[in-house]
Amino acid sequence: MKRTTLSLIAGTAALAAVTGFAALKTPDAPGAPTARAAAQLPVERTSLLCPAPSSSDIAETSYTSFTPVTKGTASGGKAELRSATEESADGTSGSAKGKDKSKTAKPVLTPKQPGTPATGDTSGADSPALIGAADGRFAPGWTVQETTEVAAGTGRGLQGVNCTAPDTEFWFPGASTDAARTDYVHLTNPDDAPAVVDIELYGKDGAIKSTVGEGITVQPHSSEPVLLSTLSDERQTNLTVHVSVRSGRVAAAVQALDDKIGGDWLAASADPAGTLVLPGIPKDATAVRLIAFTPGDADADLKVRLASPGGLITPAGNETLHVKSGMTSALDLGDVTRGEAGSLVLTPTDRSVPVVAALRVTRGKGDKQETAFIPATSPVGTRATSADNSGKGTTLSVTAPTAAARVKVTASAGSGGGTPVTKTYTIKAGTTQDVDAPVPAGLKGTYALTVEPLSGGPVYAARTLTATAEGVPGFTVQTLPDDRGTVAVPEADQDLSVLQK
DSSP states (O other), X not given: OTTXXXXXXXXXXXXXXXXXXXXXXXXXXTTOOOOXXXXXXXXXXXXXXXXXXXXXXXXXXEEEEEOOOOTTOOSOOOEEEXXXXXXXXXXXXXXXXXXXXXXHSOOSBOOOSTTSOEEEEEESTTOOOEEEXXXXXXXXXXXXXXXXEEOSSTTOEEEEEEOBOOBSEEEEEEXXXXXXEEEEEEEEEOSSSOEEEEEEEEETTEEOOOSTTSSEEEOTTEEEEEEGGGTOSOOOXXXXXXXXXXXXXXXXXXXEEESSSOEEEEOXXXXXXXXXXXXXXXXXXXEEXXXXXXXXXXXXXXXXXXXXXXXXXXXXXXXXXXXXXXXXXXXXXXXXXXXXXXXXXXXXXXXXXXXXXXXXXXXXXXXXXXXXXXXXXXXXXXXXXXXXXXXXXXXXXXXXXXXXXXXXXXXXXXXXXXXXXXXXEEEOTTEEEEEOOOOOEEEESOEEEEEEEEEEXXXXXXXXXXXXXXXXXXXXXXXXXXXXXXXXXXXXXXXXXXXXX
């Protein structure tokens, strides 16, 4: 997502203004001192947006919020999730009236302290999108999970998504306009001005011509679901959706619902890259489909490997994938994990060409199937956080694709009580492990997991939630990239805070 770096720069500037840092001197200026290492400071404010969970009258949705305890934060601050206002009281979309209404509405969720999860819930088809903000000690690493159970109908099963920060570009390989699918792109605007968004679709033969997806306006403090089948008459089994923002910023997620085999949220893929990791394929997956797309001018040839508990292996008959420029490619891998933990690792066979990718994963057989999605993701980084875990329905998968790594996993206190527990694991190079994740002592309610690399190579992780109902193996998978709890702030030459008094 192209503006991430800009956001970090803006965050650095804001921190400098708050703390009274002076302007920096360039290292090569005459008489300039040697450049100092940047300090990692806790972020001071975080925004998260949650899409409207379901159109089903029998859907039950829970929200779980968690902020890890982070050193160096101030004692104050707060976090809350409020309903996004789609219409004002007189039926006018967006505008100030809608904004006032959202400010006076009761928050869906208000955490009391970092280190302990907070929960909230909604039910039925009228559940709105949510806009969240956290500052002070609640901001660093703030994570919110939206989990929905749908008992029957299109998309029945377990659907889960991490609420995400607003941005300006998103890639979604794995969407569909097939007759059995009902896929929506949910766009949520947290700001005071309208956002203008373009949605582009790419199928097996390239870009799908459509003007309907151009210049979509998302009103302030509101959410807009866009049904993909209304953007084109073409039926495509495998689609890549590109969301780009002309003005403003939004959060985006695709809700992919199937008439027969359930459904889930498809989160955005990591930014286009030559090497991709898709972690956490359930060991009992009965079908795995890889969908990939390259936005550049050159074709991509990818080596396909599975990081298993015993090391990197090449699936027989599916050693490589050729991805034509501007076209969506798909590869059916079947039950590639064969009863073991696994993650997919994609690397260039020759030259590196940027690619985005996702997996559609199926569990169960016949009319007892359920699906979920695993997008390519970035490494855990400094720390990753997963909310809404239960004592029995949670699986944590950790992958070290290039070099061995040691990681620390901490289970927080439970939302209703319990004592935090920490364990350390060693992940061998080229392997995936479904680790025996710790569970809080005396657990009551749900708890959070934080993953922190201690040494070694890069680590990728994913968390799977399961909930079987009437023989249908409901599940949802969330990848665990860095939780953006800190920002690098270069040290300044001079402290001017005295001048601000």
